[in-house]
Each structure stands twice: as C-alpha cells, then as structure tokens.
Amino acid sequence: MLPVTNLALNIPETQKPRVVIIGGGFGGINLAKKLRGKNFQVVMFDKQNYHGFWPLLYQVATAGLEPDAIAEPLRKLFGGDTYKDFYFRLVKVTSVNPETKTVTTLIGDISYDYLVIATGTKTNYFGNEQVKKFSFPLKKIPDALNLRSQMLQCFEQASMTPDPEMQQSLMNFVVVGGGPTGVELAGALAEMKRHVLPADYPGVDISKMNIYLVEGMNRLLPPMSEKSSEKTYKYLKELGVNIILGTLVESYDGEWAVLKNDKRIHTNTLIWAAGVAGALVDGLPPETIERGRILVNEFNQVLGYPDIFAIGDIAMMKTEEWPKGHPGVAQPAIQQGSLLGKNLVRLQENKPLEKFKYTDKGSLAIIGRNRAVADLPGKMHFGGFIAWAIWLFVHVMALVGFRNKLVVLSNWVYKFFTYENGTRLIIRPFVRKGDKIKQRFFDRFDAE
C-alpha cells in the first residue's frame, strides 16, 4: 500500500475524556446529540459525509426521491457553535486496538477514553462471489443511483431490440429477499409498471415486464406479524408481483438466475436484498463476535472491555425478550445511542449505568399507493390506507432535517396526485462489469 502523505487526524489533545464514535448512522448521531454541551471531546469517523435515512433508499432507486431528500450532511448536523469540541473526520477506520486504547485510521492513530462502534451492516452475499459480482446491492446511495440507471437503461434498450428473448430479459427484475427492502422495492417497481412506464415507453409492451420477489422463508416480512405478512402477500399479488417463497437463489451469472427449485429466470437485473452482515472492524478478539455482530451487555459494553461500546445493528445484546439480539432496524440503534449518551455522562458522574430496555414502536412497510402494513405495539395491525398514512407520517417525522421533511413531503404529495416519479434521470449511465448488452452500447456514449 502506498503511504498516505501529508494527512493526519489533526484532533487537538484535551483534558476532557475523549469519546470516539465510529459511524454516523442512527446510533452514532443520537449518541452524539446527547453529548452536546457535556464534558467530552467527541470524535466521529465515517466513510460518508452524511447521515442516511436508509428506510427510504428504495425510493432513490425507483426515481421517487433524490439523494438529498434522504441524507443530511454530518457536518451540518453537528456544525456551528452548538457542538463545541466535536470533530468529524471523513476517513476509514482500519482497526481498533483495545490494548493501547487507540483506533487506527488510514492516516494515523488516535487514543480514546471511550470507544463506540456504531458501524451498522453491509450487504451479505453469504459467500456467493458470483452473485456479488453480477447482482445489484441496495445498501448505499451510489447503489440506489446505479440501480435507477440500470432500470431506466433496461427500458431504453428494451425499446430498441428486435430480439424478444433479450427484451424479456431486460424487462425481468428479480428482487431477492422478502424483507422490508425487497418488499418495498418490488412494490415500487410494480407501481412504476402501472403508472409510469407505459406512458414513457409507448413502443414497448410493458405488460411483459415481470417483477419476481424471491424469499427463502415461507412468508414475506418474516419479522412482522403473520397478519401483516399475509396482507403484504395479497397487496403485492394485486400489484402483479410474482412471489416465490421458500426458495433461495443458487446462482446468477448476469444473464440467468437459477433458483434452488430449478426455476430459471432470464434477467439483466437481479437485486440482492437478501441479507446483511455486521460491518465489523478489525481488532476485537473472536470471542466478542457472534454471527458477525459484537456481543454486548445491557449497557452496550463489549464483553470484557468496559470502555468499548457497540450500538445498533453491529451490537448483539441477548436478552430474555430478544435472545437473538434486537431487530436490525432503526429503533434499537436510536434508543441505544441515546441511552449510551446518558450513560457516558453518568459514568463521569460516578453514577450507576442504566440498563437498556428496548421500546418496540412497531414495524411498518409500504407496498404501494394506499397499500401498507403496520404492526403497532399492543398487537394492533393495520393495512391499506390507514397503514399507508401511518407509514407516511412516521417516515416524514423521522427524517432528520427540516428541509428533508419538506422535500420528501412535497415529492410525495406530487407523486400521489400525478402518479409521476419525478426523477427518472440516468444521471451517470451504469454498466455493470460483464454486462455485454450494456457494455457495447453505453460505454461508447462518451467515446470522444
């Protein structure tokens, strides 16, 4: 590796205890907010300069929203005079070193008094390198923009091919994974098939477009209630999605998706939303890791390291109620981040730490226009328009910045009344490695 020259973390030494937070997701930002004005120096590392509201990422992929609607710059969140002694650094952390109480980054080490690992998850291909090479993940903003370009490029090419077999493969979309991302993406694609694509591509018979949703378990949205799973199934069927349950995708070579049940689907686009794995950072001993997550006690302390904490998706806190850890959604991260903020203050004041108690606020998923499912606390289940309205309200309220709320709300109102996805732009044509159909075509657009 070439050395990184002339760069250093440049964080002043201080008398205050230093809290190093790795990750600016839901856990990290809620922790940092609680530390505002307290007697800490706070250092946050992230590889992105923004906090993303990932539950809406699929809308970026399906041309409903632009990235700024779901992302807020971290420096804007923690900028100005309100956050003194707060240091954000856009840098990759390469390891943590519990023995020396330091964190190593690409450009140098820093010591910590308290270390918080809030790195979240990354796409899990379960070791299938072929799927990793040819499929589309949907985990980050560039993923969503690539998928958007891919989808629109597929229809552009579908309008230009005399080969019916190739046209079909361009109009077949296979979504792998029946969790919230897969369900919401499949629903959004189905809505586009109904309301947007026929007008945009008058020369193409859009009724031939197929959306497949493949899930290994025997129901959709496995973490939600049976009732919601059934409703989700019904709604997606109504929208024309082909649902394949109890089956895994065995291979995908960029042209054919082969399922475990031997079904083969000819498709140019396979979206991999089948699983996530903890975005682990090197340096913790193996006994602190279980199934890709870091074992923590009820104070989010990493087992054996009272000054290292893990929060959110990367943390595995086994409790009686949640023997396999909390669900990988925003709420545990938000609540653990907030509580840890309070607990760090208590530590300084020599007060006993407060145990984490997860407040389940329910789960929501949107399937389409007027179609959503909601499991609320107290075993209340909603479907249809009511769930859809709840979903809308909750997501707009949860968006971080005032401006994002406005942008998203006005986009949705516009979309609701016009049936229009606003941003069907191929901003940067995307050619996946090995995609011969697109490679020989789009690659030549900018030849000069």
Next chain:
Amino acid sequence: MLPVTNLALNIPETQKPRVVIIGGGFGGINLAKKLRGKNFQVVMFDKQNYHGFWPLLYQVATAGLEPDAIAEPLRKLFGGDTYKDFYFRLVKVTSVNPETKTVTTLIGDISYDYLVIATGTKTNYFGNEQVKKFSFPLKKIPDALNLRSQMLQCFEQASMTPDPEMQQSLMNFVVVGGGPTGVELAGALAEMKRHVLPADYPGVDISKMNIYLVEGMNRLLPPMSEKSSEKTYKYLKELGVNIILGTLVESYDGEWAVLKNDKRIHTNTLIWAAGVAGALVDGLPPETIERGRILVNEFNQVLGYPDIFAIGDIAMMKTEEWPKGHPGVAQPAIQQGSLLGKNLVRLQENKPLEKFKYTDKGSLAIIGRNRAVADLPGKMHFGGFIAWAIWLFVHVMALVGFRNKLVVLSNWVYKFFTYENGTRLIIRPFVRKGDKIKQRFFDRFDAE
C-alpha cells in the same frame, strides 16, 4: 470496435414525412413541441435521457440543487398520448449522410425527410490536452456532481493536513473563464466561503480559502454591457473573489496553474469554464463548418442542403445585426426551434418559409445573494436586488416542469432565509486521474 448485438432503432416505417432531431436541448425540445399533432413522424436522438436547464448547473456543483431540479426526463416531456408518432431513442449518433439522406447511430441507420442538428456545444480546451486531463469541466450533470464531491473532499482533507502548503492548495479554487458560468460559480463559491464553510469546518481557517477568477479579455461577462461588467467586477470583489483579467491559463499539471503573466497558483482544483465548441457530428462537408459551428441561412437550413437544418448553439447564422452568429445562450435556440417547427409545417403546406429574427430578451447573471446584473432590451441595466429578483423570476419561470419550479423555488427560499446549501453530499467520492492527494486516500474507502 465490437459490434452492438441485438439492438436496432426499431422505428416503424410511415407515410408521414420523418423529422429526425439530434439533441434534446432548448432547440430540440421547442421544435418537437411545435410538431405535436402535426403530420410528421418525429424521431429524437440524445445521449442523455433528460433535458437539462444548464443555466443552473453551477448550483448543482455548489451543492445548492440536486440534479432533478434542473433536469426533466425527455420521455416525460414527450410521453403519453399527447405526442403520437414521437420516438425518443437514447443512442449516440455517429454520422449524418446527406447523400443517402440517412443518419447513422451506434445501432443502425435511419432515413429522414428532414434532419435537424441541435447538438449544442461541448467544452473547448483549445487543444490543451494537459488542461483537459487535470481540470474540472462544468458542462454536464456528472461534471457538476464531480466538482461538488471534489470541493467537499478538498475541505475534508484540508481539515486533516498538518502541511500548510498542501492545505492552501486544497483551499485554492481557480475558475477559468469570466463568462456566466465562471462568474456565477465564483460568486456561489464566495457565498459558501462566507455563510456555510466556517460552520462546517470549525477546525479550518476558512479565511485562507482563495477563489481566483481568470478571464482572457479585459472585462467580465464580455457579451453583456460595460455597465453590467463593471457591476459584476465590483460585486465579486465585495465577495472577496480574486479577479485576474486579460490573462490566460497556460498550463495546469494538477498541482500548479501557470498563467500567461507568469503568476503561479498552487491548486488542487482548476475549473475550466473558458469556452465551448460546437458538438459537431460527422458527415457534413467542411465548407458548411465555420469555427466549429454549422453555417445556416435565415431559415436555419444548412448551406447547400435544404432538408438539413441546424439550430441553437451549433448553428452559425450570420446576419447584419449578428455578423458572427447569435450568442450561445438559450434564447436563440428556443426561438429557432419554435420557428423551425412552424416552418416545417409551412413546408408541408407549400407555404414560403419565415425568416428567423432574433428577439433579444436581455441577459442576466447572478453573482450572489441579492447581487445580480441584468441587461434588458432598450438598454436598461439593473444591478443589486432588483436584478437578483428578475433573475430568480426568469429562471424559475423558464424551468421546464411544474415540479422543477416548485423544487427550485422552495430550495431557494430555504437557502435565502437560512444561508444553507442543502445538499453538501459527497454522493460518489471523486478522484481525478493523477490526483495523488485524493488517490491514496479516498480510493481506499471501499477497499473491501
């Protein structure tokens, strides 16, 4: 070249005369609108699937707007039932063939009855390959997003370097070209220096940021009135921009910009807004080309080819009033496109063609908050807040879709009251080839 397999233009044969339009810019879309419901088959080719409102591109670069605010999908503009017999194809045109009355694209030929070349311009590096390699153009949406990432990455790195010389080069921005793009970009950077960057980068002394604006002529905005040039100079000075007139940039190796007056500026970012050249398409004989533009008569007919037209920036129509052709702004393209639409209908009706007469609606440029210049017809000149209000009104009104108007207006109102640029997102870290500072750092973010 590998062949493009299984693709074809797929445009039905027809009894109607076929109009082939190359380019979906201001000229192309205004022409197509006039042909709606007329007795033509209309075919439009573009390498982008959207129409861009380029006067606002610099706002995408300076994190003020997202791409969807300045771009409208061409299929949305011409979709649905209102445009029958309209065919958009996302494909690159490689040549026109006047002898056979055909156009050649990457995936096949098509015959035309009338051909309209509306390809606009591309960045002109005046043959300086080194500048082309290391500088940032600002002509397309990906250019603007790359420049936005570059600028934000520079400040992130400036906050992490102990080397004052390197820090200065990261905070020096050289804008080459004192036309509207250069002036508006320099103004927007200066506003960011004042209102946004100090809060975002508390560890960096933002007063050290330098914005240089280099123009070869002896005044800024050469096509505008002397009065407006003077005001622009004054406004930019007030905002702290270093204006260097009467000087060209001789070389830029990615580190040092060397001016003709021997001044050297250490900079990681040189923005090339110094000129454009016609985006010519192969196949027309050299006698039809003058200084990179296609010579046309007052009906926009290419000299010697009554069935080939060129409109907008690519056309050079020499008139008594405009002996060097019309200015390279939106209005001539819009007006020529509209008139040509009417004239094609007149041709069919065997009526005489109408001559083009340019209606100068004035010129506008914005320098910053409350600072703009306007030359209106009748030699009226405005500056300051009035010009700024005119600029805002004109640009919002000119934006193509209703939704874009809303998005842009709400963004501006938000920005005006909060002094905030909303979208300071490094969506896709950009590492220019040969940029050692960024290469060794950002390239490693996605190593795994």
